[in-house]
Amino acid sequence: MNNVELADVFERIASLLDIKGEVVYKTLAYRRVAENLRSLPSDVNIYWQENRLDEIPGVGKAISEKIDELLRTGNLGFLERLEQEVPPSLLEMLQVPDVGPRKVALFWKQAGVKTLAELEAAARNEKLRNLPGMGEKSEARIIAGIEALSRRSHRMLLGNAWIIADSLLIDLRKQPGVVRAEAAGSLRRWKSTIGDLDLVAGCANPLPVMEWFTHHPDCHRILASGENKSSIELNNGINVQLWIQPPERFGTLLQFVTGSKEHNVHLRELAQKQNLSLSEQAIVDASGKEFVFSHEEDVYKALGLPYIIPELREDRGEIQAAQENRLPNLLKLEDIRSDFHMHTTWSDAANSVKEMALAARELGYHTIAITDHTSGLGIAGGLTVEGLVEQRKDIDAVQKELGDSILILQGAEVEIKADGSLDYPDDVLSKMDIVVASLHTSLRQPRERITERLVNVIRNPHVDIIGHPSGRLLPNREGADLDYDVILKEARKAGIVLEINASYSRLDLDEVHARLASEMGILLAIDADAHTIDQLQLMAFGVSVARRAWVNPELIINTWNREKLLSWLASRR
DNA sequence: GCCGTTTTCGGCCCGACTGTTTTCAGTCG
Numbered sequence: 001m002n003n004v005e006l007a008d009v010f011e012r013i014a015s016l017l018d019i020k021g022e023v024v025y026k027t028l029a030y031r032r033v034a035e036n037l038r039s040l041p042s043d044v045n046i047y048w049q050e051n052r053l054d055e056i057p058g059v060g061k062a063i064s065e066k067i068d069e070l071l072r073t074g075n076l077g078f079l080e081r082l083e084q085e086v087p088p089s090l091l092e093m094l095q096v097p098d099v100g101p102r103k104v105a106l107f108w109k110q111a112g113v114k115t116l117a118e119l120e121a122a123a124r125n126e127k128l129r130n131l132p133g134m135g136e137k138s139e140a141r142i143i144a145g146i147e148a149l150s151r152r153s154h155r156m157l158l159g160n161a162w163i164i165a166d167s168l169l170i171d172l173r174k175q176p177g178v179v180r181a182e183a184a185g186s187l188r189r190w191k192s193t194i195g196d197l198d199l200v201a202g203c204a205n206p207l208p209v210m211e212w213f214t215h216h217p218d219c220h221r222i223l224a225s226g227e228n229k230s231s232i233e234l235n236n237g238i239n240v241q242l243w244i245q246p247p248e249r250f251g252t253l254l255q256f257v258t259g260s261k262e263h264n265v266h267l268r269e270l271a272q273k274q275n276l277s278l279s280e281q282a283i284v285d286a287s288g289k290e291f292v293f294s295h296e297e298d299v300y301k302a303l304g305l306p307y308i309i310p311e312l313r314e315d316r317g318e319i320q321a322a323q324e325n326r327l328p329n330l331l332k333l334e335d336i337r338s339d340f341h342m343h344t345t346w347s348d349a350a351n352s353v354k355e356m357a358l359a360a361r362e363l364g365y366h367t368i369a370i371t372d373h374t375s376g377l378g379i380a381g382g383l384t385v386e387g388l389v390e391q392r393k394d395i396d397a398v399q400k401e402l403g404d405s406i407l408i409l410q411g412a413e414v415e416i417k418a419d420g421s422l423d424y425p426d427d428v429l430s431k432m433d434i435v436v437a438s439l440h441t442s443l444r445q446p447r448e449r450i451t452e453r454l455v456n457v458i459r460n461p462h463v464d465i466i467g468h469p470s471g472r473l474l475p476n477r478e479g480a481d482l483d484y485d486v487i488l489k490e491a492r493k494a495g496i497v498l499e500i501n502a503s504y505s506r507l508d509l510d511e512v513h514a515r516l517a518s519e520m521g522i523l524l525a526i527d528a529d530a531h532t533i534d535q536l537q538l539m540a541f542g543v544s545v546a547r548r549a550w551v552n553p554e555l556i557i558n559t560w561n562r563e564k565l566l567s568w569l570a571s572r573r
Numbered sequence: 574g575c576c577g578t579t580t581t582c583g584g585c586c587c588g589a590c591t592g593t594t595t596t597c598a599g600t601c602g
Contacts, residue, residue, distance in 0.1 A: 025585055029574035060575050098591085100600050133599080137592060185602085198602085224590055224601090231590090231601090241602080243589095256587090261602065268586040273578095279587050 018101035041516035159504035184257035190544035202250035251293030256280035262315035341527030347372035429462035438467035502542025514549035
């Protein structure tokens, strides 16, 4: 079992215990471990083999024993017994908005409801309204919530979420009295996929703004409406929340709504130790005196911390690092001076070599690599070996025309075939300026096979960059089941570059593995994988992955100047 | 169930909103 599978088990235990009515702190402990396992950069099996499970945050004696049993046998007696007691089908009902563990237990024990389908039938047959604490409105809310489930799509892509949020923000900022308005939540933290949208505004008179929000033309229904907080469902099924505080309290509000929840809990614990209480409204000291903040930076300052940028706020060590004044120096978009993965009309893209070069020069880049698909990827109209010769003439002509202002490398995104061989022979690869190799097909091979397939490519001295290593497509298609401990060790040994693909449907390497790669000193490239000139600007999304992964900017080859880059390329040839 | 610059036991963040209640429980972020 891998980290994610173990995390799923503990998440399941937490939910079942919640329904059973176990004390919340116990279920919280399981949830914390699940979260920590998901962001653990190294394979949990290694901790297990080296007898260091208790070094994982939140893992104590009881959970350590459970991990051991799961990794040894693949099963867990504790969970099996729990599922005898609490039917796992009950978990379906937790997806319904406003239905939590207490309600599920109520429906199960007092109405015999065990599945989501039975819940819907019971609600429609008016069987829930007479249960304790329930009424007609609660019953109607459950029906509406179940209907919303089918409208609600999976998580949004980061790029799409920004588009929707920006358009709402433009109107929000025009509302009377709104001094400041920002996107917060996971969007402001640049998480790879987004669930709900959170907007915050500083405004002295919130009611008219809330009125505008809940009567927005795209509003499908109102989920909650209050003075400080309202929540709506848009016609496209996306939920948006708007939080408002007076402008002088905007700092604590923005801090709070940006999250993450785990970061905020940790921060509030830290405040408590200083006899302070932190909320979205203010910091209050032991005597009840209130301190308000219009700027977020001052909230951190008041707690004795340097400013922590939103991308780091996942409770993955950033608060400790801030306390010890060792927050990482992080990559900025303006540090990016080159892009090593883009397509042109020579394969499946919209713009010519010259158009791409001009657009990249406009962005301030000193070097680009043209990396069209190879013939093996049939759907992408890949280049044959003969076609490469023609393309080289085109690149040479554009280079001559544009002179020294931008360097255009001839590369290719070489297809890694199912048997692990590459689409071009070595003698062709050796004549290229730079070579990206990527997986697109047969991604479902078993772990050992696909890991070996990629290791072979990493060891090929003609390959410089592994493009989007896992092949995942957000939000739903999982990447290859790679053994990252093997892949990263081989990458370090070979001195090869791993790509953080900046297309927001990829963001691959993901942040967890990018962080580990950086800790291991592996070189990384961030590439937009542009198929149009506009898509060169997707780079910002790749930069966000590097920031969230604490990546050391010096390891990112896009930050190097041209001389350093060329001498590195020469050393590989 | 975890954890310790006030603790190996007794804590474990804080507030808004809703609906069912006449003061609060449940859910959510």
